[in-house]
Amino acid sequence: xxxxxxxxxxxxxxxxxxxLGEAPASLLPLTGKMPxxxxxxxxxxADYADTFYGQVGGHETFSKIIHVFYQGVAADxxxxxxxxxxxxxxxxxxxxxxxxxxxxxxxxxxxxxxxxRLRMRHVxxxxxxxxxxxxxxxxxxGVDAAGLSPMHEATLWDYLERAAHSLVNSA
Ligand code: HEM
Numbered sequence: 517x518x519x520x521x522x523x524x525x526x527x528x529x530x531x532x533x534x535x536l537g538e539a540p541a542s543l544l545p546l547t548g549k550m551p552x553x554x555x556x557x558x559x560x561x562a563d564y565a566d567t568f569y570g571q572v573g574g575h576e577t578f579s580k581i582i583h584v585f586y587q588g589v590a591a592d593x594x595x596x597x598x599x600x601x602x603x604x605x606x607x608x609x610x611x612x613x614x615x616x617x618x619x620x621x622x623x624x625x626x627x628x629x630x631x632x633r634l635r636m637r638h639v640x641x642x643x644x645x646x647x648x649x650x651x652x653x654x655x656x657x658g659v660d661a662a663g664l665s666p667m668h669e670a671t672l673w674d675y676l677e678r679a680a681h682s683l684v685n686s687a
Pocket of ligand 1: 610629
């Protein structure tokens with residue numbers, strides 16, 4: 517799929533590469549849309565029931581997807597060579613925090629890493645079409661391992677595919 521094929525209808529707006537890391541407003545936790553006075557107290561446990569994150573099983577589900585993905589990265593020489601750290605654990609943790617936040621889960625990524633700025637953060641790496649395809653193949657295994665409902669699976673995969681295509685920065 518080339519960038520030109522990204523759907524542009526209002527139902528599926530094309531991803532704006534500069535806003536790649538921002539969740540659609542409809543997927544954010546309800547608290548994000550509430551006036552300050554009506555929000556739950558800070559010490560109340562967050563309720564993710566009305567977010568995509570909550571609907572697919574929260575932390576357990578995303579940990580599984582990202583863990584299986586990183587097993588794929590570790591086993592793929594092309595991808596493995598791109599990851600600077602010897603220990604893939606910290607990279608796995610960053611990806612997990614990002615994806616959980618994107619789908620309406622805890623905002624830990626923002627607190628620890630700041631704004632995602634995914635395009636900028638990938639500039640040091642030559643993301644070629646070949647690297648993208650390897651990345652997507654590893655992620656496919658992660659998503660398959662989670663056993664999501666067809667609707668959740670399609671929503672998540674659509675995002676991952678479009679995000680991966682828009683992060684290619686090298687021929
Ligand atoms: C297209 C193929 C891709 C390749 C080859 C690739 C490669 C990389 C590499 C080498 C890193 C550095 C690892 C580290 O954190 O130390 C990284 C970081 C990261 N990538 Fe990708 N990536 C790709 C696509 C994506 C996509 C589609 C997303 C999101 C949907 C994504 C999200 C992230 C995040 C959140 C980080 C950590 C950023 C940070 O906080 O420093 N990547 N990626």
